[in-house]
Amino acid sequence: MKAVVVRQWGGAEQAVIEESDVPQPGADEVLVRIRATSINPLDWKIREGYLQQYVSLPFSLGSDFAGDIEQLGDDVHDLQVGDAVYGMKGLAGGGFADYTLAKASMIARKPSTLSYTEAAAVPMGGLSAWQALFEHGHLKRGQRVLIHAAAGGVGHFAVQFAKDAGAYVIGTASANNADFVRGLGADEVIDYNTVAFEDAVSDIDLVLDTLGFEVSARSLMVLKPGGTIVGIVTPAPMDAAAERQVTVKYFGAESRRDDLEKLAQHIDGGHAKPHISHDLPFGQIHDGLHLSQQQHGRGKVVVHMGD
Ligand SMILES: NC(=O)c1ccc[n+]([C@@H]2O[C@H](COP(=O)([O-])OP(=O)(O)OC[C@H]3O[C@@H](n4cnc5c(N)ncnc54)[C@H](OP(=O)(O)O)[C@@H]3O)[C@@H](O)[C@H]2O)c1
Structure with a gap:
């Protein structure tokens, strides 16, 4: 699988798309096949090394994701393989990748009225x-x-x-x-x-x-x-x-099932929607980070997997 990995703090050149093995979920985790992710200031702040007290190298970059559950940990009984879910990895990282592991308690079914790219714009x-x-x-x-x-x-x-x-x-x-x-x-x-x-x-x-x-x-x-x-x-x-x-x-935002469910309900009820300024292919993720780092974006920059 592909993942964006930081091995040295710094600029765009330090966030490198690497190949690695698909991870195995722990008992309380699920394996998610990511369909889309979105950029947050957290991502370039981590890459630049501003958050070294919280994260260490090498760091697998990326927070927000939407995708499909591909595998369940042994103790996960309230989600199913094939469920379309969304969530936020936060300081754990790993959202800019083909696959990520997530604790079942930290993700929820994505809003049904949103595409994967739109859903990836929501979590953080x-x-x-x-x-x-x-x-x-x-x-x-x-x-x-x-x-x-x-x-x-x-x-x-x-x-x-x-x-x-x-x-x-x-x-x-x-x-x-x-x-x-x-x-x-x-x-x-x-x-x-x-x-x-x-x-x-x-x-x-x-x-x-x-x-x-x-x-x-x-x-x-x-x-x-x-x-x-x-x-x-x-x-x-x-x-x-x-x-x-x-x-x-x-405070620091937390990825919790119940809040993600409330957001999904709110969005599916037509009370709010994400605004997407740019939808980029994964190969252009650096452009997304650059846009975010300008700090004058409108809504969210999303990145879909594939071309
Ligand atoms: N603690 C947490 O858990 C947490 C969670 C999420 C985000 N954050 C932090 O919160 C901050 C905002 O996140 P974000 O995702 O909303 O960032 P963002 O999307 O990059 O924010 C960009 C927006 O900031 C506006 N802006 C820039 N300077 C401004 C100013 N002086 N006055 C008013 N607006 C200004 C820009 O408006 P114009 O283009 O109109 O200038 C632009 O729309 C970031 O520093 C992020 O790291 C913290």
Whole structure:
């Protein structure tokens, strides 16, 4: 099978398509024949060596996948060979490959209304948005939510989920993506190139901070007392947050069967859909990583296996 392997941290040249043996599932795992994968910033961050405290070399790159179960581990009784599934490998890697092993508890049947390529666009962006808004942010109907990088892989799901949940949704994006973000359901879009968001919005109940660093600190200024900022890149500064009486959350998205099932139900019910900016063949996966690394994508870049 083919897999993208990193043997030295660095640029595109360090992510090499190699041949290897198809792995055997452990008792609680399944073997998935991958039909499509998608690119996340995590992939190029790992390749560059930014996450060396969490992963080691050689590293089999790739997180999100959709495909078919080809083999079941001995203890897996709630999935079947031939099931079309999707999931996220996260820091375990192995998603940019013909086959991957996944714990049965970390995958679910893919949304039936989506193709494999569309389904591969969902796991990390969708799980991060869902867990941030509802599990960590406790978003309620009528609340005001600010979503940073609203056009991105996480943000474009978050806008749709928050709007569907009855929130008033404000997103940040460049002017180039303003119509796209409005089309997802945002009530307001702030062009971060011309307006400082903290001058334009206030009384926010929840900030979904997909940018981190100075944006985390500035975001505290727009929150109501009692509000919450949920970060997925860096946590907001705790001292300043305590002074303003707001809650800081920071988390890493988890691939869980029940959340993937909720996402599938939500998508199949017509409440949200992934936006795919590029659909590339596996041989062009480096172009996908390059596009992601520009950090100005719209929705997701997906990669289908084969030509
Ligand atoms: N902790 C976790 O579990 C977790 C999970 C998923 C993602 N993440 C992290 O979260 C971040 C976002 O992920 P993603 O997949 O959404 O990334 P992405 O798809 O690459 O985000 C691209 C988007 O960012 C927007 N953007 C860039 N600079 C901006 C700014 N200053 N203000 C507002 N928008 C800006 C771009 O909009 P324009 O083109 O309009 O500029 C573009 O639409 C990444 O750093 C990723 O590693 C963490």
